[in-house]
Amino acid sequence: xxxxxxxxxxxxxxxxxxxxxxxxxxxxxxxxxxxxxxxxxxxxxxxxxxxxxxxxxxxxxxxxxxxxxxxxxxxxxxxxxxxxxxxxxxxxxxxxxxxxxxxxxxxxxxxxxxxxxxxxxxxxx
Amino acid sequence: xxxxxxxxxxxxxxxxxxxxxxxxxxxxxxxxxxxxxxxxxxxxxxxxxxxxxxxxxxxxxxxxxxxxxxxxxxxxxxxxxxxxxxxxxxxxxxxxxxxxxxxxxxxxxxxxxxxxxxxxxxxxxxxxxxxxxxxxxxxxxxxxxxxxxxxxxxxxxxxxxxxxxxxxxxxxxxxxxxxxxxxxxxxxxxxxxxxxxxxxxxxxxxxxxxxxxxxxxxxxxxxxxxxxxxxxxxxxxxxxxxxxxxxxxxxxxxxxxxxxxxxxxxxxxxxxxxxxxxxxxxxxxxxxxxxxxxxxxxxxxxxxxxxxxxxxxxxxxxxxxxxxxxxxxxxxxxxxxxxxxxxxxxxxxxxxxxxxxxxxxxxxxxxxxxxxxxxxxxxxxxxxxxxxxxxxxxxxxxxxxxxxxxxxxxxxxxxxxxxxxxxxxxxxxxxxxxxxxxxxxxxxxxxxxxxxxxxxxxxxxxxxxxxxxxxxxxxxxxxxxxxxxxxxxxxxxxxxxxxxxxxxxxxxxxxxxxxxxxxxxxxxxxxxxxxxxxxxxxxxxxxxxxxxxxxxxxxxxxxxxxxxxxxxxxxxxxxxxxxxxxxxxxxxxxxxxxxxxxxxxxxxxxxxxxxxxxxxxxxxxxxxxxxxxxxxxxxxxxxxxxxxxxxxxxxxxxxxxxxxxxxxxxxxxxxxxxxxxxxxxxxxxxxxxxxxxxxxxxxxxxxxxxxxxxxxxxxxxxxxxxxxxxxxxxxxxxxxxxxxxxxxxxxxxxxxxxxxxxxxxx
Numbered sequence: 004x005x006x007x008x009x010x011x012x013x014x015x016x017x018x019x020x021x022x023x024x025x026x027x028x029x030x031x032x033x034x035x036x037x038x039x040x041x042x043x044x045x046x047x048x049x050x051x052x053x054x055x056x057x058x059x060x061x062x063x064x065x066x067x068x069x070x071x072x073x074x075x076x077x078x079x080x081x082x083x084x085x086x087x088x089x090x091x092x093x094x095x096x097x098x099x100x101x102x103x104x105x106x107x108x109x110x111x112x113x114x115x116x117x118x119x120x121x122x123x124x125x126x127x128x
Numbered sequence: 129x130x131x132x133x134x135x136x137x138x139x140x141x142x143x144x145x146x147x148x149x150x151x152x153x154x155x156x157x158x159x160x161x162x163x164x165x166x167x168x169x170x171x172x173x174x175x176x177x178x179x180x181x182x183x184x185x186x187x188x189x190x191x192x193x194x195x196x197x198x199x200x201x202x203x204x205x206x207x208x209x210x211x212x213x214x215x216x217x218x219x220x221x222x223x224x225x226x227x228x229x230x231x232x233x234x235x236x237x238x239x240x241x242x243x244x245x246x247x248x249x250x251x252x253x254x255x256x257x258x259x260x261x262x263x264x265x266x267x268x269x270x271x272x273x274x275x276x277x278x279x280x281x282x283x284x285x286x287x288x289x290x291x292x293x294x295x296x297x298x299x300x301x302x303x304x305x306x307x308x309x310x311x312x313x314x315x316x317x318x319x320x321x322x323x324x325x326x327x328x329x330x331x332x333x334x335x336x337x338x339x340x341x342x343x344x345x346x347x348x349x350x351x352x353x354x355x356x357x358x359x360x361x362x363x364x365x366x367x368x369x370x371x372x373x374x375x376x377x378x379x380x381x382x383x384x385x386x387x388x389x390x391x392x393x394x395x396x397x398x399x400x401x402x403x404x405x406x407x408x409x410x411x412x413x414x415x416x417x418x419x420x421x422x423x424x425x426x427x428x429x430x431x432x433x434x435x436x437x438x439x440x441x442x443x444x445x446x447x448x449x450x451x452x453x454x455x456x457x458x459x460x461x462x463x464x465x466x467x468x469x470x471x472x473x474x475x476x477x478x479x480x481x482x483x484x485x486x487x488x489x490x491x492x493x494x495x496x497x498x499x500x501x502x503x504x505x506x507x508x509x510x511x512x513x514x515x516x517x518x519x520x521x522x523x524x525x526x527x528x529x530x531x532x533x534x535x536x537x538x539x540x541x542x543x544x545x546x547x548x549x550x551x552x553x554x555x556x557x558x559x560x561x562x563x564x565x566x567x568x569x570x571x572x573x574x575x576x577x578x579x580x581x582x583x584x585x586x587x588x589x590x591x592x593x594x595x596x597x598x599x600x601x602x603x604x605x606x607x608x609x610x611x612x613x614x615x616x617x618x619x620x621x622x623x624x625x626x627x628x629x630x631x632x633x634x635x636x637x638x639x640x641x642x643x644x645x646x647x648x649x650x651x652x653x654x655x656x657x658x659x660x661x662x663x664x665x666x667x668x669x670x671x672x673x674x675x676x677x678x679x680x681x682x683x684x685x686x687x688x689x690x691x692x693x694x695x696x697x698x699x700x701x702x703x704x705x706x707x708x709x710x711x712x713x714x715x716x717x718x719x720x721x722x723x724x725x726x727x728x729x730x731x732x733x734x735x736x737x738x739x740x741x742x743x744x745x746x747x748x749x750x751x752x753x754x755x756x757x758x759x760x761x762x763x764x765x766x767x768x769x770x771x772x773x774x775x776x777x778x779x780x781x782x783x784x785x786x787x788x789x790x791x792x793x794x795x796x797x798x799x800x801x802x803x804x805x806x807x808x809x810x811x812x813x814x815x816x817x818x819x820x821x822x823x824x825x826x827x828x829x830x831x832x833x834x835x836x837x838x839x840x841x842x843x844x845x846x847x848x849x850x851x852x853x854x855x856x857x858x859x860x861x862x863x864x865x866x867x868x869x870x871x872x873x874x875x876x877x878x879x880x881x882x883x884x885x886x887x888x889x890x
Contacts, residue, residue: 012674014702018681021691021699056670085673106673107680111688 004121005046007031009039009065010054010083015106019052022110023117036060040068043075050120052104052113055084055095063098070099079120083108132338132368139334146327150320174228175299178235181221181228182295186288188218189246193281196253200260200269218246232298238291245284252277342370349377358385390535393421397539401546407431410550411442414518414543421539422532424520426500428455431516431551438463438517445521451498458494465491471507472514476536478528479503502526506536508544515547573627573648576634579641581606593627593650595620610646617648626651664829667845671713675706682706716846720829723853730771730857737768737775737807737878741798744779754793757783761800766880768807774854775878781851782811782874790815790871803877806860810875818866826864827852851876 006028008019016032023030031046033039035058043051043065051069055062062082069075081102082095095103102116195211198204222243229235256277259267342364349362362381364374397417404410407429415427426445430438440455455462465485467477479485480502486495500521508516518540528536567574573590577583583601586609591597594609594617601609610629611618617627627648634643682699685691691699722728738761749757768775779798786796794814801808818826818833825831829849855862855876866872 014678014706015674015681017702018678018685021685021695022681085670085677107677110681110684 004050004117005029005031005048006050006052006117007033007039007042007046007048008052009033009036009042009057009062010052011035011057012054015054015083018110019113022114028117034058036062036065039065043069043078044072047075048078050079050081050117052081052083053100055082063094066095066098066100081116132370135334135338135368139331143327143331146323150323153316154320172299172302174231175295175302178225178228179292179295179299181225182288182292185218185221185225185242186285186292188214188221189249189281189284189288192218192250192253193278196257196277200256201265203260203265215250222246235294235298238287238294242284242287242291245280245287249277249280249284252280338366338368339370342366342368342374346370346374346377349374353377353381353384358388386531390421390531390538393417394535394538394542398542398546401543402549404546405550405553407547407550407554408442408444410543410546411444411518414539414546415444415520418520418536418539421535422504422520422528423526424504424522426498426521426523428519428521429516429547430519431547432514438466438468441516446498448497451494454494454497458490461488461490462494466517467505471505471517472509474507474509474537474540476507476528476533476540477505478533479505480525480527499523504528504532504536506540506543508540508547510544510548515544515551518543573650575606575610575646575648577606577644577646579643581644583609584643589650590648593617593619593625593648606644606646610648612648617650626655668713668717672710675710675713678706679703679710713846716850719850720846723850723857728857730774732769732771732858734767735770735772735775736765737800737809738765740772740775741779741800741809744776744783745798748783748787748796752787755787755790756793756795757798758795759798759800762802765800766802766807768878768880770858770878774858778851778854778876779809779811781847782876785847785874786811786813786815786872789813794871802880805881806877806879808875808877810873812871812873814871817868817870817872818864819868823864823866827862 004027006023008016008030009032010016010019011034013034016034020030020032031042031048033042037059039051039053039057039062040060042048051065053062053065057065062084066080066082069078069080076099079102080100081104082100083104083106084095085106092103092105104113104116191214192211195207195214199207199211222239225239226236226243229239259270263270345364346362349360352360353362358381362374362378364371366374397414400413400417401410404413411427411429414429415424418424418427427443428440429442429444431441433439440452443449443452465487470477482495482501482503483492486492498521501524502522504520504526506518506520507514508518520536567585568587570587571589573593574587575583575590576585583604583606586594586596586598586601594601596609612627612629615626615628616624618624628651629646629648631644631646633641634645636642682703686696686699686703719728738759741759741761745757745759748755783796783798790796790813792815795812797812799810799812801810822833826833827848829846831845831849852862855878859879860877862874862876864872864874
């Protein structure tokens, strides 16, 4: 399964890599919002993990654009953010995000969530 | 002054004498008259008796002669008997005549002559008779022929006739003297009446002159005084008690008139001093008003200030105003000699000779410079409160008399009233000035309106905020000048400013609304601060959560996942790096907090800067493999003053940044140059550089250049801010030069003297 991790922090991307390693995941990376949008449109990943605070284009905007485009609206978007306030969470959900992870997050919880997405995809596919 | 009593006494004595004289005169006159009258009356009666007896005697003589002759002829006894009877009668009549004529001595000899003639006649007759008896008729005839008796009878008869005639003459004379006595009495009565009239006239004249007219004049004068006519003098022109009363009345009139005049002048003074709004003016007006009264030419006004001490406030009439300083300088000495206790009781105190009062050198010098000789101190008290002191000065000796003292006391009351008003005005003006100053200086906008909502005043802050000037805004409706909608003010030039408006009515003492006040606070700065704060929290939160995420994530994987050793190692390294980052962040935040609250204090000491640079560079050298770290140090460096830890922190930050932002490697060069009082340290790299736009807020808190490379390099946005603050605390300055793609130079200075070091940090 193809998934995209978009975060301006390389170490976070590395953590996601290590977490999902060896489980038949093709992991794509993006370091800012524009790149994330570009990769998502080009590669059509099943899942996008989006950091909110990113240079050039923030995660909320990326999510909004993905969800408004019929081509990409099927992609499962999961927000990853350091901002734990209710406001950010509501903003994320309002932008069409499917789930929400607050940093620091548990890699295993992330793995479980990704697994669930893969299974629903397998059932659907 | 001839006393009325003396006059009266003299008058009464005179009158007494007059009366005594009068009485005596009357008494004597009356006595005399009485006596005269009585003798006159008896004389007249006597004369009648005398004449009657004389006549009867004459008739007796005739009878005796007749009888004798008859007897001689006849010898008849009856005739003889008749003769004897007649003789007895004559004898009796002679006795009576003698008695009656005793009063008149001139009559006695006549009577005695008559009596002698009678006796001789009688003897002759008897001789004839004896002859008759003895000789008989013949003898008798012979003797008779001799005719002695008859001749004697004839003589006697003549004598008797002479007596009669004499008596008649006497009687006439006596009647004449009786008339003369009456006239005398008349004259006496007339004189007495004249004298009494004269006395009465004299008394009347005297009473009129000495008592009546002056009493009338006094009455009318006292009436005039009672009616308040003080202009007409009281004058009697008499020198007695009434005159003395008049003189007293005149004195009283003059003094009353003087008092009235003084009162009038006081009233005038009062009217003038009340108009004096400043203390200086008050002193001048009071001096001008009192100068004609007491002759003082200079005045000093002292006022008790809040602490209770008397303070010089105004001088008047002094040619040299500079004495004010001298007076103030001699304050303590003056206070020693001022009779403050007496003044506080409201007493006017005259110091006629200042030479006696000014005993100390300072005071003598002061008195000489002031050019005065005498003083009068007027306490100025109002409603029992001692407000101050007016000192009137004379250039020559001037003792106060009682009237002047009283006048000055009254004047003091008037001036005190005016002083109180002037002080109150001064206080009010001061308060108003303060209020005005506060109004105009206050940082918030303040707008005053009238009850109809029209602008009456606005302060500078509101002028700056709205773009209106007070002059333009005056009288305009509130809404024109201050269009506020939804917490936003639309300025005159169309800008929208977030504001908070608080309004209150202005009430008069009766509770009526006389206007309104609006305080307009420009909260754009607060909003900005709010935004900055929330951005800060967001940044800090983000910066904290990112390393935490890594620590948490990799640690969880290490615990729950079986991983090959090399992966475990790299996960551990991530955790370590993230922990370092977290620690650094926390250190930086604490540093900022300490610096901003002023708790960070430098410990400056002489430093060997070259050694510090070398020590700082060695760990970087150990870690950096792509970078060349080089230090260019001059041979002889002056001693630099600084806190070793902080200087090292500055250098570490700058060198760390140089490495961090030159990801391609290259040279990092640390140069130290000596320049006068300071030493300049620069750190040069060959990294990504910055554009001028990026450099704008380089040294501000949490500022991060918005570029990927920068983001990737991580950081808190606090490093350069802390560095700058540290440099400035050392008394140095920091700056940067940069060219995108070429590299950056960060340079700072440190002072070489201990006076400068650390002077700004505390």
